[in-house]
Amino acid sequence: MPRNKKSANDTPAVTRLCFTQRVRLFFYIICIKTISTKDMKEMDPRFEIRESPGMGWGLFAREPIKQGGFIVEYTGTKIPAKVADESDSRYLFEIDEKWTIDGETQENQGRWVNHACVPNVEALGEGDRIMFYALRDIFPGEEITIDYGEEYFDEFIKPHGCKCGAEKHLK
Ligand SMILES: [Zn+2]
Numbered sequence: 001m002p003r004n005k006k007s008a009n010d011t012p013a014v015t016r017l018c019f020t021q022r023v024r025l026f027f028y029i030i031c032i033k034t035i036s037t038k039d040m041k042e043m044d045p046r047f048e049i050r051e052s053p054g055m056g057w058g059l060f061a062r063e064p065i066k067q068g069g070f071i072v073e074y075t076g077t078k079i080p081a082k083v084a085d086e087s088d089s090r091y092l093f094e095i096d097e098k099w100t101i102d103g104e105t106q107e108n109q110g111r112w113v114n115h116a117c118v119p120n121v122e123a124l125g126e127g128d129r130i131m132f133y134a135l136r137d138i139f140p141g142e143e144i145t146i147d148y149g150e151e152y153f154d155e156f157i158k159p160h161g162c163k164c165g166a167e168k169h170l171k
Helices: 014-041 083-085 150-160
Strands: 047-052 056-059 071-072 076-082 093-095 097-103 121-126 128-133
Touching: 076 083, 083 093, 083 097
Parallel strands: none
Antiparallel strands: 047 056, 071 128, 076 097, 093 097, 121 128
């Protein structure tokens, strides 16, 4: 084998590291862009989507919101409860015992709202629509949260441990 021919093992460590970083950064940028172009365009300017520690993405207030103030509508496809029972979607929101909204669409800003055991927002049914309203005054920078309910909590949150930071988890 000619002595001047390089194999992959001869690649300097610095070059390899640089390549890895570039790839990671690239994915990071794509990840941010997916959210900013598709979701931020139609975004209510009072809110922003950003990372919530331990919870993935979350919806955060950019402006003060008074108690009782409208937050967002949970939009999606209205499906019969029987279809919802068979669905794998993690974004099902029950309207009543007959109907459910599948909110697994990019347009649904309500899907960014994370669970908290002591939430600052409540979901109210208005006909076949689901609206979120502030339970108390909300300050800029605060994350918007609702209580997902016992069923969802027991199935999806409890097994991993709830990270909402409520006092009851600290005991
Ligand atoms: Zn919790």
